[in-house]
Amino acid sequence: MAVFLWSCVDSKTETSSAEAIVDRAIAVAGGHIVDTSTIAFSFRDKRYKAMRNQGQFKLERTFKDSVTTVRDVLSNEGFKRFLDSKEMIVADSMIPRYSASVNSVHYFSVLPYGLNDAAVNLKLLPDTTIDNDVFYSIQVTFSEEGGGEDFEDVFMYWIDKETYKVAYLAYSYNEADGQGLRFRKAKNERNIKGIRFVDYDNYKPKDPRGGLTELPQLFSNNKLELLSNIALEDIQVSFN
Numbered sequence: 001m002a003v004f005l006w007s008c009v010d011s012k013t014e015t016s017s018a019e020a021i022v023d024r025a026i027a028v029a030g031g032h033i034v035d036t037s038t039i040a041f042s043f044r045d046k047r048y049k050a051m052r053n054q055g056q057f058k059l060e061r062t063f064k065d066s067v068t069t070v071r072d073v074l075s076n077e078g079f080k081r082f083l084d085s086k087e088m089i090v091a092d093s094m095i096p097r098y099s100a101s102v103n104s105v106h107y108f109s110v111l112p113y114g115l116n117d118a119a120v121n122l123k124l125l126p127d128t129t130i131d132n133d134v135f136y137s138i139q140v141t142f143s144e145e146g147g148g149e150d151f152e153d154v155f156m157y158w159i160d161k162e163t164y165k166v167a168y169l170a171y172s173y174n175e176a177d178g179q180g181l182r183f184r185k186a187k188n189e190r191n192i193k194g195i196r197f198v199d200y201d202n203y204k205p206k207d208p209r210g211g212l213t214e215l216p217q218l219f220s221n222n223k224l225e226l227l228s229n230i231a232l233e234d235i236q237v238s239f240n
Contacts, residue, residue, distance in 0.1 A: 019116065021138060029112055034110050037052055038237070043109075048061050048062075048109070154172045182204055185201045187201060193239075200229075204225050205223070206223060206225050
């Protein structure tokens with residue numbers, strides 16, 4: 001009985017610590033004002049716009065498909081696609097794919113905003129040293145209910161112990177031939193109207209057989225392969 005009670009108390013303390021760290025990281029990044037903002041930016045030849053208002057949201061992606069303007073809209077009401085302002089019928093099988101594609105870019109653009117949502121499960125792991133600096137290590141998983149199509153994905157966030165800024169992140173995801181792993185280093189930090197935005201160097205392991213918690217050491221030992229630069233351009237912020 002004593003062991004059981006100690007385990008419950010220890011687990012609760014661990015969760016509370018993880019939540020406290022993440023809440024502070026969100027506040028430092030301006031997450032408290034993202035809730036009532038309109039944020040627009042360009043990413044890889046597409047224009048994105050996010051309108052949020054205390055739980056109500058509309059996430060948009062606009063791009064040219066040959067001569068047609070495509071606008072995808074993901075909101076509390078679901079997903080819609082417009083071609084030259086005319087709503088199109090989208091096959092049920094494609095809605096989750098399009099929705100995830102739109103949501104993913106918006107999700108990464110304002111991290112760590114959203115990490116205190118109800119479907120998010122946080123766990124504080126032992127501190128991690130990356131390039132001689134020590135970071136809080138937060139593991140993020142998602143509940144199936146409310147966690148989206150990719151609820152089985154697992155994320156790691158490494159948060160600076162002094163500034164509470166997210167310096168590195170990594171995630172695992174399911175691929176047709178196994179598990180994919182990515183590691184990102186934040187860079188080019190800028191503050192726009194109180195909201196922290198960063199770009200990322202995006203890496204993958206040369207040997208995919210390792211796990212998420214091994215990626216920081218691989219990065220420090222120059223054993224990750226640089227895949228791409230994740231950069232947001234022409235960021236515009238306004239408030240409701």
